[in-house]
Amino acid sequence: MKNNLIARTTLVVVGLALSLIVAAPAHATQCSLANVAGSYGYTASGFVAIAPGSFIPAAAAGRITFDGTGHVSGTQTRVVGGASLDETYSGTYTVNSNCTGSFTVLV
Numbered sequence: 001m002k003n004n005l006i007a008r009t010t011l012v013v014v015g016l017a018l019s020l021i022v023a024a025p026a027h028a029t030q031c032s033l034a035n036v037a038g039s040y041g042y043t044a045s046g047f048v049a050i051a052p053g054s055f056i057p058a059a060a061a062g063r064i065t066f067d068g069t070g071h072v073s074g075t076q077t078r079v080v081g082g083a084s085l086d087e088t089y090s091g092t093y094t095v096n097s098n099c100t101g102s103f104t105v106l107v
Contacts, residue, residue: 031095031098039063043059057081070094072105073088075088089105
């Protein structure tokens, strides 16, 4: 259960960071799945609450790939409280014409 929460927290942080990537150049009038196609590296760090008032350090570094057709996949190494775990994930993503978007992955 704790690992699930940590994985979700990591992906939320990554999602927020990637939302900056989806932003279109000022001259573009619309965005599409193709606008974010490619591979991106990321890092995230912070603390995870393991009990009320008790926190442990957590960090992740990985690579995420958007294929241009709505599929996303990636790998990451997550370290929580000194314990390391290599993970892979895959899922889907959307990009709206107004350059907002989201993705959902299964770790």
